[in-house]
Amino acid sequence: MSVSAPARARIEVSGLAASYAQGPSALRDVTFSALGGQAIAVLGPNGGGKTTLFRALLGEIAVVAGSVAIDGHTAYVPQTERARLDFPVSALDVALMGAYARTPWYRRVAENDRRLALDALARVGLEDRPRERFGALSGGQRQRALIARALVQDARVLLLDEPFAGVDRISEGAIMEMFDGLRAEGRILLIATHDIEQARRWDRVLCLAGAQIAYGPPATTLSTEVLEATYGAEIVVLEDGTRAIAVQHHDHAH
Amino acid sequence: MRWLTDPITTPYMQRALVAVALLGVAGGLLGAWIVLRRLAFFAHAAGSATFPGLVVAGPWGIAPPVAALGAGLAFAGLLSRLTRRAGTGADAATGLLLAAALALGSVLASDVYPSGAGVDSLLFGTLLGVSDRDLWLAGGVAALALFSSAALARTWLATGFDPSGAPALGLDAARGDRLLLVLLAATVVAALPAVGALLVSTLLVVPAATARLLSGSLRTLLVVGVALAVAEGVVGLLLAYHLNLPPGPAIAVVGGGLFACVLAARTIARPREVVA
Numbered sequence: 001m002s003v004s005a006p007a008r009a010r011i012e013v014s015g016l017a018a019s020y021a022q023g024p025s026a027l028r029d030v031t032f033s034a035l036g037g038q039a040i041a042v043l044g045p046n047g048g049g050k051t052t053l054f055r056a057l058l059g060e061i062a063v064v065a066g067s068v069a070i071d072g073h074t075a076y077v078p079q080t081e082r083a084r085l086d087f088p089v090s091a092l093d094v095a096l097m098g099a100y101a102r103t104p105w106y107r108r109v110a111e112n113d114r115r116l117a118l119d120a121l122a123r124v125g126l127e128d129r130p131r132e133r134f135g136a137l138s139g140g141q142r143q144r145a146l147i148a149r150a151l152v153q154d155a156r157v158l159l160l161d162e163p164f165a166g167v168d169r170i171s172e173g174a175i176m177e178m179f180d181g182l183r184a185e186g187r188i189l190l191i192a193t194h195d196i197e198q199a200r201r202w203d204r205v206l207c208l209a210g211a212q213i214a215y216g217p218p219a220t221t222l223s224t225e226v227l228e229a230t231y232g233a234e235i236v237v238l239e240d241g242t243r244a245i246a247v248q249h250h251d252h253a254h
Numbered sequence: 255m256r257w258l259t260d261p262i263t264t265p266y267m268q269r270a271l272v273a274v275a276l277l278g279v280a281g282g283l284l285g286a287w288i289v290l291r292r293l294a295f296f297a298h299a300a301g302s303a304t305f306p307g308l309v310v311a312g313p314w315g316i317a318p319p320v321a322a323l324g325a326g327l328a329f330a331g332l333l334s335r336l337t338r339r340a341g342t343g344a345d346a347a348t349g350l351l352l353a354a355a356l357a358l359g360s361v362l363a364s365d366v367y368p369s370g371a372g373v374d375s376l377l378f379g380t381l382l383g384v385s386d387r388d389l390w391l392a393g394g395v396a397a398l399a400l401f402s403s404a405a406l407a408r409t410w411l412a413t414g415f416d417p418s419g420a421p422a423l424g425l426d427a428a429r430g431d432r433l434l435l436v437l438l439a440a441t442v443v444a445a446l447p448a449v450g451a452l453l454v455s456t457l458l459v460v461p462a463a464t465a466r467l468l469s470g471s472l473r474t475l476l477v478v479g480v481a482l483a484v485a486e487g488v489v490g491l492l493l494a495y496h497l498n499l500p501p502g503p504a505i506a507v508v509g510g511g512l513f514a515c516v517l518a519a520r521t522i523a524r525p526r527e528v529v530a
Contacts, residue, residue, distance in 0.1 A: 146416075
């Protein structure tokens with residue numbers, strides 16, 4: 001196993017509807033496909049279904065209609081603020097969590113997995129801080145440690161939940177560069193964001209507002225109509241008609 | 255020297271010392287997870303919730319551990335119902351049920367099944383009451399805590415660190431949480447004879463909270479937590495013997511005093527650091 005040479009990944013989602021236990025569908029009519037090497041922005045307001053889509057792709061909630069086919073191991077990279085910063089874990093401990101599922105309960109984490117975790121940390125630029133406490137890292141470094149954890153899982157599909165929240169500009173650039181590297185290796189990145197400008201940077205954009213509003217390349221997909229349908233009255237379209245900002249409070253209650 | 259040898263040569267104290275050492279192993283290990291997972295208030299309330307069960311155990315002819323477990327399970331069931339169905343916040347629901355359990359136990363003990371001085375033993379523990387069954391129970395939970403800490407540490411660590419991401423790591427977070435709560439309930443029941451319903455936190459929370467101030471890694475937290483829980487239990491028992499106190503409060507005083515000293519020393523050494 002290696003953290004740097006995965007096989008080509010693929011996702012096919014058709015007519016997906018998903019719901020939480022005993023509730024109505026939280027998300028419906030989602031149809032899109034992606035191939036290894038693509039990065040897809042999952043754009044929408046809070047409560048629009050971004051996290052619901054991720055949980056459905058991970059098999060954590062019921063798919064009540066449609067189908068999901070994923071070729072490649074899937075990993076979830078949470079927002080760094082969702083992780084407990086006061087926990088006694090180092091960056092290496094966090095990366096090693098990616099190997100927990102394949103470690104029998106009666107064994108220590110294998111030496112090979114320890115090497116993989118160190119490689120993954122080097123890959124995300126944290127090679128000099130494996131012993132640093134996770135809570136003492138900067139927002140961008142914490143995000144990178146969580147991505148290292150996904151690499152140790154050998155994930156070919158990465159579901160990234162607001163990866164730039166709480167990350168400074170310099171780290172944002174470093175993470176963008178790292179994403180380019182991951183795409184070049186044939187991985188698929190799904191990047192949940194409520195930031196329209198952020199969504200323009202990726203290969204495809206999937207707009208969600210309880211149901212799929214649109215899917216396609218950002219240049220043709222992010223029209224005023226689509227953005228208004230996605231964000232409703234919260235959207236502001238600037239003079240030239242191409243730049244738009246979603247006005248909303250960001251919270252974690254998706 | 256006789257301060258030490260007198261109690262050690264007394265048979266009932268020997269049993270109490272063995273029990274508290276075994277409970278220290280369970281309490282220290284489990285306490286680390288209770289503190290990390292912010293379950294300290296829940297643990298305290300679960301202990302107090304056993305009080306009405308203990309009061310009716312004698313009159314109803316039920317073994318006290320069984321009655322305590324029954325009361326603890328009723329507490330857990332009601333708590334789950336209040337938080338999930340009625341939408342009451344977990345803290346508020348826990349506080350409400352804690353008050354209800356203590357009130358119910360008090361009414362039962364004073365008006366329905368007058369228990370006299372026995373109530374003190376139920377609430378604060380006793381040096382005299384450690385039976386063979388209590389020792390076996392203490393040994394059982396110590397063994398279970400050791401085994402679980404080895405087998406489930408990774409699941410508990412990953413789930414506590416990042417609850418939303420743990421299932422995607424391929425870990426059964428829900429099962430891990432259920433086992434943690436079952437083990438917590440068993441340890442509470444086992445600790446009742448020694449420290450009483452009101453002070454199970456002295457073994458399950460205080461040593462681990464002190465260890466948290468001294469430890470940067472999980473391994474040291476577990477090791478220091480166990481060492482402190484055993485040491486505080488033994489010193490507290492000796493104090494209880496000499497001062498004629500129930501063991502629960504004596505252990506609480508030792509544990510609380512040590513926590514305060516460590517916190518003060520840490521604050522002097524690192525005045526700017528905020529305690530997590």
